[in-house]
Amino acid sequence: MSKPFQFKEFSIEQDRCAMKIGTDGVLLGAWTSIQDPYSILDIGAGTGILALMLAQRSDAEQIDALEIDENAYEQAVENFENSPWADRLFCYHAAFEEFVEEMEDEKYDLIISNPPFHSSGSSDDRSSREVARFQDALPFEELVWGVARLLSENGNFSLIIPKEEEENFIGLASEQKLYPNKITEVKGTSSSKVKRSLIRFSFNKSETQKSELILEESRHQYTQDYQKMVAPFYLKL
Numbered sequence: 001m002s003k004p005f006q007f008k009e010f011s012i013e014q015d016r017c018a019m020k021i022g023t024d025g026v027l028l029g030a031w032t033s034i035q036d037p038y039s040i041l042d043i044g045a046g047t048g049i050l051a052l053m054l055a056q057r058s059d060a061e062q063i064d065a066l067e068i069d070e071n072a073y074e075q076a077v078e079n080f081e082n083s084p085w086a087d088r089l090f091c092y093h094a095a096f097e098e099f100v101e102e103m104e105d106e107k108y109d110l111i112i113s114n115p116p117f118h119s120s121g122s123s124d125d126r127s128s129r130e131v132a133r134f135q136d137a138l139p140f141e142e143l144v145w146g147v148a149r150l151l152s153e154n155g156n157f158s159l160i161i162p163k164e165e166e167e168n169f170i171g172l173a174s175e176q177k178l179y180p181n182k183i184t185e186v187k188g189t190s191s192s193k194v195k196r197s198l199i200r201f202s203f204n205k206s207e208t209q210k211s212e213l214i215l216e217e218s219r220h221q222y223t224q225d226y227q228k229m230v231a232p233f234y235l236k237l
Contacts, residue, residue: 007233009056010083012047016071019046023215024160024196025114029053030229031184031198031213032158037109038062041150044138045091048076050112053233055085060110065091066099096138100146107152113159115143140165140172147201148176156181157201166197173201182209189216 004011005021014020029050037060042051045065055063063085067073073093080089092099116138147157157178161169163185170180178201186196198213215226 006235007052008235009233010052010079012049012052012079013075013082014047016075017047018069018072021047021049025049026053026230026233027186027196027213028112028114028158028160028198029057030233032110032112033156033182033200034058034110035156037155039106039108039152040064040110040112041108042066043096043111043113043143043146044068044115045076046072046114048079048089048091050114051076051089051091052079052083052085054110054112055083055088056232061088063089064108065089066096067091067093068095096142096146100149104149106150107155108150109152109155111147111151111155111157113143113147113157115140115159115161140169144169144173144176144178148178151178151203153203155202158199160186160196160198163194163197166199169199177203179203179205180208181206182211184211184213187212187214189218190214 002015004013012021030053032054034057037058039062040051040054040058040060042065045051045067048065051063051065054060065076067076070093073091076091080086080091083089151157173179180199181202181204182200184198185194186198187194213225214223216222
């Protein structure tokens, strides 16, 4: 049996989850703007890491998570129950479209998602990890459609996606009247290509704040910006 992943204020069991804890999820959970939300929704919870990070960072009274995979759902529930914030965390086991239809009258002040990547390729013979990362599990069109229905009027929606999907996603979001207010491009090192885009959307159209985050100066030598961002969570870097 694998050991739980230990953070400063909580631990995560991940042996039953296809998608293990990775840099993308931790980055998103640490980067996301917290503007005193009452309610938070994590779409595609996996281990529950994003909901747990936001429980640590905020005083939100209602933190809901949604997970379609049964094993991941059960693991997220277990991780929530074993955390210091069990009374504020709840995980739903449902498909996103079904959840949106059921909860459309429920509005969230902050929605967060580390969505599946890569829409190309056949789904035959994929491992659950591959399926978890492939966009056909939750098409971007469906994601922005649902977010637009669940987000409160002045709420924020944050996600992390591959840089090459940024333009397409912003276009899809604008069709739902969601606009990018902040974009941080993530690079492994100063000389490497931009790999990920962290984007915050809202219904308010404003000039997009743009920035860059470099993770490493050299192998396992992390930049001060990255260390400062994730310091509240990792035991050591």
